[in-house]
Amino acid sequence: MIGYFTYLMYLSCWRLLRALPKSVAYQLGDVIADLTRLRNGKSITRLHSNLSRVKPEYDEVQMADLLKKSMRSHLRYWIDTFRFTDWDKSHILNSAETINDKYFFDALAAGKGLIVSLPHAGNWDHAGAYFCAQGISLTTVVEHVKPERLFRRFLQHREKMGMEALDLNSRVTAILAQRLRSGKLVALVADRDLSKSGVTVNFFDGIARMPGGPATLALQTGAALITAFVSYTPTGIRIEFEKPIELPTHGSKEEMIQVVTQICADRFAANIAHHPQDWHMLQRIWVDGDFVERSS
Numbered sequence: 001m002i003g004y005f006t007y008l009m010y011l012s013c014w015r016l017l018r019a020l021p022k023s024v025a026y027q028l029g030d031v032i033a034d035l036t037r038l039r040n041g042k043s044i045t046r047l048h049s050n051l052s053r054v055k056p057e058y059d060e061v062q063m064a065d066l067l068k069k070s071m072r073s074h075l076r077y078w079i080d081t082f083r084f085t086d087w088d089k090s091h092i093l094n095s096a097e098t099i100n101d102k103y104f105f106d107a108l109a110a111g112k113g114l115i116v117s118l119p120h121a122g123n124w125d126h127a128g129a130y131f132c133a134q135g136i137s138l139t140t141v142v143e144h145v146k147p148e149r150l151f152r153r154f155l156q157h158r159e160k161m162g163m164e165a166l167d168l169n170s171r172v173t174a175i176l177a178q179r180l181r182s183g184k185l186v187a188l189v190a191d192r193d194l195s196k197s198g199v200t201v202n203f204f205d206g207i208a209r210m211p212g213g214p215a216t217l218a219l220q221t222g223a224a225l226i227t228a229f230v231s232y233t234p235t236g237i238r239i240e241f242e243k244p245i246e247l248p249t250h251g252s253k254e255e256m257i258q259v260v261t262q263i264c265a266d267r268f269a270a271n272i273a274h275h276p277q278d279w280h281m282l283q284r285i286w287v288d289g290d291f292v293e294r295s296s
Contacts, residue, residue, distance in 0.1 A: 006146075006147060006150060010150055010153070011153075013078075013082055014082045017079055017082040017083055018082060018083055018085065018086060022083075025079055025082075025083060026076065026079055028079075029072070029075035029076055029078065029079040030072050030075065032075055033068075033071040033072040033074065033075040034068065034071070034072075036071060036075075037067060037068060037071045043282040044067070044071070044282075046282055046283060046284060047067065047070060047071070047281065047282045048063070048067055050279075050281045050282075050285060050286075051063065051066055051067060051070060051276055051279075053203075053204045053205075053206055053286065054204055054272055054273060054276045054279070055273075055276055066276060066277060069277035070276070070277045070278075070279070070280075072277075073122075073232055073277050073278050073280065074280045074282070076123075076232065077122075077123050077280060080123050080125070080126060081125065081157065084125070084126075084129070084157070084160075084161070085160065087129075089133050092126070092129050092130055092133045093130060093133055093134075094236075095126075095235055095236030095237065096126060096127065096130040096236050096237050096238075096239060097233070097236070097237075097238050097239070098238075098239045098240075098241070099238065099239070099240040099241065100240060100241045100242065100243075101239070101241055103226050103241045103242065103243050103244060104116070104226065104228075104241050107224035107226060107244055108136070108183075108185060110224065111183045112180075112183065112221075112222055112223055112224065113179070113180030113181060113182070113183055113184060113185075113186070113221055113222075113223030113224070114180075114184075114185050114186070114223060114224050114225075114226070115180065115186050115187075115188065115214050115217055115218055115223050115224065115225045115226070116185065116186070116187045116188070116226055116227070116228050116241075117188050117190045117214040117225065117226070117227050117228075117264050118187070118188075118189055118190070118191075118227060118228040118229060118230060118268075119189065119190070119191035119229065119268045119271075119272065119279060119281075120189055120191055120192065120279065120280045120281055121229055121230050121231060121271070121272065121275065121278045121279045121280065122229075122230030122231045122232050122237050122238075122275075122278045123230060123232070123237050124187075124189055124230050125157075125158065125161060126230070126236070126237050127187075127228070127230045127237060127239045128140060128158070128161060128163050128187055129161040129162065129163075130237075130239070131185070132161055132162030132163055133162065136185055137164070137184050137185060138162070138163050138164065138184075138185045138186075138187055139163070139164040139165075139166065139175075139176060139179045139184060139185070139186050139187075140158065140163050140164070140165055140166070140186070140187045140188065140189075141165075141166050141167075141168050141172055141176070141188060141213075142154060142155055142158065142165045142166065142167060142168065143168055143194060144167055144168055144169075151167075155167075164179075168194065173213065173216070173217070176213075176217055177217060177220055177221050180217060180221040180223040181221055181223075186217065186223075188211070188213055188214050190210060190211045190213060190214050190264065191210055191265075191268050191281070191285070192210070192211075192281065192283060192285055193209040193210055193211050194211070195211070198210050198211050198212060199211070199212040199215070199257060199258055199261040199262075200258070200287075201258075201261055201262050201265040202262065202265070203265050203268075203269055203285070203286070204269055206286045206288050207286060207287050207288040208265070208285050208286045208287060209285075209287055210261055210264070210265055211261075212257045212258075212261055214260070214261070214264060215256070215257040215258075215259075215260035215261045215264070216257055218245070218247055218260065219247060219253070219256055219257065219260070224244045225244060225245045225247070225260065226241055226242060226243065226244050226245070227241070227242045227245070227264055227267045227268070228240065228241050228242070229267075229268070229271035229272075229275070230278075231271075231275040231278045232278050240271070242267055245260055245263050245264070247260060248260070
């Protein structure tokens with residue numbers, strides 16, 4: 001029953017926020033973000049803890065302002081999601097800008113497959129849709145949320161963007177490897193471990209676990225691995241790429257995966273530090289205790 005009402009809530013938002021004028025929809029998003037923040041529920045407490053890791057030097061006033069901006073950015077993502085069906089190709093392309101996209105296109109042109117690893121920042125779906133709109137085949141992985149009908153709706157949402165969206169299961173690695181060996185693009189949001197068996201990394205001076213999938217696939221297939229960061233601009237998104245990661249050739253498989261995953265984590269951290277308001281992490285990511293509690 002709870003799952004049914006959850007689905008109805010999302011479906012209602014999808015319909016309502018598509019029907020509203022653009023300015024009204026995004027203003028409503030800001031209002032919902034502010035009210036949610038003021039309620040200070042579990043997700044807000046977690047976001048506050050996560051952002052305190054990123055900006056430990058901030059005082060209470062600065063942190064309150066960052067938390068406000070972060071929640072508004074988070075709600076902007078959801079408004080985008082609900083309204084995406086009405087975006088045409090021109091809007092998708094014209095509302096995105098790229099930095100250092102030579103790393104992306106050169107690696108893809110090499111024909112050995114390309115893995116893009118990125119964190120939950122800005123609107124990563126918009127970034128994927130931007131490249132799909134250019135005729136680039138993109139495969140990604142989707143977290144299996146409940147209820148099932150809601151999960152299927154999110155799968156369809158990404159498929160409408162032009163992506164091949166795969167369910168996160170035991171077969172997904174083999175399928176992704178196949179796509180890479182065919183010279184395709186695989187994009188993976190990889191700053192939060194969902195398997196409970198991720199790679200341990202140092203992240204903002206704390207211990208976190210991140211998925212080893214991007215590193216594993218790169219080492220297994222020989223595909224290029226680059227990182228990207230998506231942040232919001234007043235009119236859309238900015239996608240910034242960094243150069244391909246040089247894969248290690250010595251050490252055990254586990255050691256090489258750890259080295260590559262740590263490089264990804266370091267790159268994520270550097271970009272998150274510059275755009276903390278756009279990092280949408282309302283879940284636990286560190287495994288060495290809560291930063292707010294330890295600092296108090």
